[in-house]
Amino acid sequence: MTGDRKAYADALIDAVGGIDDRLITEAAEYKRKTPGFVKTAIGLAASLLVLSTAMLPLIMRGGRGGYDRLTVASLLGASPYTTVSSVAVVGEPRIIWKYDGEDVYHEITVTLHEAVLLMNESGKGERTVSDTDPFRLWVTDGSGSFVTPYLSMTDGNVGCTVFDYGEEYTLSPEAERIIKAALDTTGGENEK
Amino acid sequence: MQDNEIVELYWQRNEDAVRYTDEKYGRMLLSLSYSFTHSEEDSKECVNDTYLKAWNSMPTDRPDLLGAYLSKITRSVSVDLYRKQSAEKRGGGAALEELSDLLPSDFSIDGYIDGEHLKNTLNAFLFSQSREKRVIFVKRYYYGESVGVIGAALGISESKVKMTLSRMRSSLYETLKKEGLL
16 A cells, blocks of 8 residues: 555544544444345235224224224224323324314324334325315334324434324225225124 | 433543443444454453543543444544554454545545545535445444444345445545545
């Protein structure tokens, strides 16, 4: 190595040693991606969970028009929803929703695995504007992070509180048809 | 124990500060040092040097990110040791050599190398990269981690890590040229 090259290489190595503390911390704390084989193994489960999440608006809307909202819980295999005036920032992994015009939140507890799957599926669902039953939905893994499943996973969608996200959702006609059929099969007993 | 509590112990000249530092960051620092020294004995010595330097520098320093602060000391001490030993070819430092290799073999430069400008350019370069890319870069050239370890940590293949690093070195070279640093 020439003298100049060595001197510059040393300067460069020292410069790397002096990089911003945030870069150092970020690299140290960076979390592993889910390995490919695990993704494959959980793919079906993820699809089902995404579909279940996508169903929530319709189910809840349906709940007002004929279906019991507890159907949401039974579909996700979780305990019945609870209604709270404010949402705990940390605690159990949960799916949380709120209707516009209500001052309360509804939540169901899910497993950490389910919550993580849902959070990782952010941005993959369809998002459309609804003119009926405005509705908001969040998922948290219980660590303090909340996401809205229909938004892509960016800093704007990952917050430490149930941030105010004002978009509403409806399902595609095909998804609605499928879900209604499913509810007709299993949800009759839940009709009010 | 929280970082600010440990730092407070240093400021109080309480020797428990070193014990808590070792409990919280000892393994990370040892691993970092080992990446450059490839010697357990040398690594332990570098980490002990780190604690001594930290003891002497706090006060007056009051770092917000204690882990990053300590790792900078450990890296510096370890790289210095690597440089001393490189003539004896005792191994280690592969990442450093790889980083040096972004410079052409006939490289020459006129005059003074502005270390501060170099560091600021490097920071700007890294912050302009995607999160994954900059994490790969920092793990490799700051922490000295092997390509295999980085791949496993990020859940990506070794070939992808190598390709990413190669492209980043080329891109960094172009950035340094644009900044008049080459």
